[in-house]
Amino acid sequence: MNLSRQDKRLLEELCGQNGVSHQKVLKLLETVYEYEFKDRRTGVYVALREILKCKHSTETERPA
Numbered sequence: 001m002n003l004s005r006q007d008k009r010l011l012e013e014l015c016g017q018n019g020v021s022h023q024k025v026l027k028l029l030e031t032v033y034e035y036e037f038k039d040r041r042t043g044v045y046v047a048l049r050e051i052l053k054c055k056h057s058t059e060t061e062r063p064a
Contacts, residue, residue: 001029001033024051024054027051028051031047032048
């Protein structure tokens with residue numbers, strides 16, 4: 001998945017405004033993209049859940 005420089009900046013800005021890690025959102029988007037054209041999307045929810053559990057927090061991420 002290739003985001004333009006402008007799209008990346010917008011994503012970072014929106015994530016910052018909402019206290020969400022933009023790296024985590026990028027990883028979620030990349031994972032969904034990887035599964036998009038597979039015949040079976042078996043495992044996509046497990047993969048997404050693992051990313052959400054991961055502790056790649058930043059200073060802007062709100063505590064749970």
